[in-house]
Amino acid sequence: MKKGLSEIIVRAVTRGQERGEVPGSDLPPLIMEYPREEKYGDYATNIAMTLASHAERSPRDIAETIVRYIEDDEGIIERVEVAGPGFINFFLKADYWHHFLREAARQGNRYGEGDIGGGKRVLIEFLSANPTGPLHIGHGRIAAFGDVLANLLEKVGYRVEREYYVNDIGTQMQLLGRSVYLRYLQEWDKELEFPSDGYQGDYISEIARTIKNGEGDTYLGSPEEDAINFMGEKASQIILGWIKDDLERFQVRFDKWYHEADLYTSGLVPRLLEELRNKEYLYENEGALWFKSTLFGDEKDRVVIRGNKATTYFASDIAYHKDKYNRGYDHIIDIWGADHHGYIPRMEAAIQALGCDQAIFKVILVQLVNLLRGGKQVSMSTRTGEFTSLKEVMDEVGVDACRYFFMLRRADSPLDFDVELAKREGAENPVYYVQYVHARISSIFKKAAEDGVEVPTFKDVDISQLRLPEERLLAKRVAIYPEFLEGMALALEPHRLTAYVQDLAGIFHSYYNKHRVISDDKALTNARFLLVKAVQGAVHSALGILGIVAPTEM
RNA sequence: GCGCCUGUAGCUCAGAUGGAUAGAGCAACGGACUUCUAAUCCGUAGGUCGCAGGUUCGAAUCCUGCCAGGCGUGCCA
Structure with missing residues (x-):
């Protein structure tokens, strides 16, 4: 309908121009807007002001002229007014709406x-929190944003897939396994000092007790490396279970849980490195293997295989995104926490290096949640175990209120979330x-x-x-x-x-x-x-x- | 230092494509339940849109500089 009205205006302007009563010979882009206030009508256009910018006539005068040329064949217009600096305001017939x-x-x-989506396929990867600890309130914001965006795109005709990428291998997993192992030993009254870089949260001890109850003293005598591997895997499974429970309650659903480990069992990472090597985008330096991301605008080259022969998460991420492209989506959207923004240039560099269409790839950054309790800042870190869990907030504030609260904010606006305040505002x-x-x-x-x-x-x-x-x-x-x-x-x-x-x-x-x-x-x-x-x-x-x-x- | 994001009412935040008198919620104050739910409604009050320039008919919105806060700047993720 907005379209029909636009055509009416275009015809009026064009006819006016043909008779030389309206300045200009071509048509600037027509902007139709919904005026802020009812008294300015149902629709308004600033076309007269735009046309006036290159003419020596007042916008209002031009507007009046255009109005004279308006023909409303369908009879939808009640009246037209010229107002303010030169707006043309349209008032539609009483029962139009x-x-x-x-x-x-x-x-x-x-x-x-x-x-408008035309059935195009969109992949939205979001949240993808490491299974090293329960979801906290900051994750909640990203989960809500990603889920609502997916719902929205589905609504307007896209075919959307929601995906969660699980980092279930690598150094963080090692650290997790080691942390659980040490707590496990403590459960058996072993004297030891818990390292400051380990995961400190109470849930680690909880997992250690679960393992003790299930496996007994099996891992007291086994080699440390075996025990740590076992516990890392076990712990990440348990934690991923918690995450899935939380998300289910938070009304967030994923179509696919993509495990980083699968990139290796399927051989995607080695194959990717081979491809980059063939394209001569890799080189060795000081024992590590580097990707020439500077060729594609990144500020420095990035390591894909470290000196200790371990592949980096970046290497996995490239393979993962290559896989996304191979799956043939029309749009690939990543939703990341804003603390990862420095990662964008290297990811885009990798996509270019692979010869993929960068235009269909988009990263949306969601700013972090600054957690407060009664006006006082609470530091939040999974590693130190200091955080307010999403579960806790769901208990206190409620799922609906919590989701709604997150969606009141723009993604790129940092958010102060005061738990005390949110609880009080729960009812209001x-x-x-x-x-x-x-x-x-x-x-x-x-x-x-x-x-x-x-x-x-x-x-x-x-x-x-x-x-x-x-x-x-x-x-x-x-x-x-x-x-x-x-x-x-x-x-x-x-x-x-x-x-x-x-x-x-x-x-x-x-x-x-x-x-x-x-x-x-x-x-x-x-x-x-x-x-x-x-x-x-x-x-x-x-x-x-x-x-x-x-x-x-x- | 460099890069990204942010700065709007006492507080938390909206302000699509640059437009007309910059909005909402909360908090404050005063009113409205004999009615299809008062988790509602009606009214009052509240502003140097961080600061300074620039672009133009017109800037909260675009550009430049400065100030303040957050994040990033690893062979961590």
Whole structure:
């Protein structure tokens, strides 16, 4: 519809130019926007101001001229105004927006489904926290962001796969195994000093006890290396189990858990190194094998095999991303914690070196969560065992509130998360404000059923009954929803959804407080049934994307 | 030092493609339940958009410099 209006304007401008009454011979890009305030109409364009920039006429004068050339064959425009410095504001016919209500009411939580994705395949890899400790609150933010982005892209027609990359080998695993082993020894009253670089958290001792209960003293006598390997593997399995439990409760689901170890059993890493070697992007220096990432814009070359013959995580990561490309996605999105941003140039360098299309690869950085407790900063480190776990926050704040809270923020905005404050805000969290809309509307239909008020087939409803400005406003917000989703998806900014749904909720609550849906006026009641059903559909759809429950009662 | 991100109301943060009088929630204050749920509504108050220049009809938004905070800058991940 926005398109139809655009065409009307383009025709008006072009005709004006042909007659020499509108300056310029070509057409600047047409910008149609939703004005901030209702008094500026339903749509506005600044085309006159753009045209005026190269002419010696006032924008308002040009705007007036363009308006004279506007022809509205379909009869959708109520009136047109020139306002401010030269905006052309369009006011559409009173019931224009109401036509969208049937679609929203009919589709319910499927409302907003679109096809700008065109069935293109997108891989979103996110979270990928090392299985060396439980998920903490910072992980929660990334999990929520990745999941909601995936939901959003699915909604607008992409085929999305969610993937979690598990670093289950390497130095961190060694360290984990060693930490558990030492705690295991302590369980048998061995005297020893726990190293400061080991994992200090209580959960390490917990795992050690589990192993003691399961395996007894088997590993007291076995060679240290065997014991450490066993315990590292065992511990990472246990911890990965915790992570999966937490994520399930957090309503985050993955299609695939990609294990780093598989890159080696499948031979992908050696094959990758062979390929890079053949392309002469590798060289040896001081006993290590280096990748010439500086050829592709990185600030220094990077090691892929260390002096001790161990491959680096970077080598695995290159092989992993090559595999992603081989799987034939149209878009590859990585979501990383912002502390990894220095990693981007080398990853992009590797992708170029492999001859892959860099344009389809995108890293989204999510800023870290700065954890506070009662206004005081809490340092957070998996290694020292000082952190607030996601589980704890889910217990205290609730899953819905927690997810919603994270989605209020832009990904690249650092976030202060005060646990005490979040707990207090639990009851007053805006998420309930939005959920309440859904519950209230459910309750209206429940009431109707109780009182034997029949809910009509919506295609028969007379929408011209909706005459109030609030009703028009509600219908408009519902109507714009699919377009909103598209904008968010193209910008990869799912956080905008909370702003939208809060705005809609505000308008609804105000309306609900002032007017009753069920009344003696049968035709009006029916029209309002349609209206609130449509609002409920949009809210249900939005909450679905946010991964939050849409309750029928609260 | 260099690189990336951030700086908007007392607090936490929104401000799509540069537009009209910069918004919301919380906190504060005053009102509204005989009604389809008061987890709601109505009203009041709150600002040097970090600072200084520049680009143009127009800048919170783009450019440059500076200030402040965070992160990164390993043969760690």
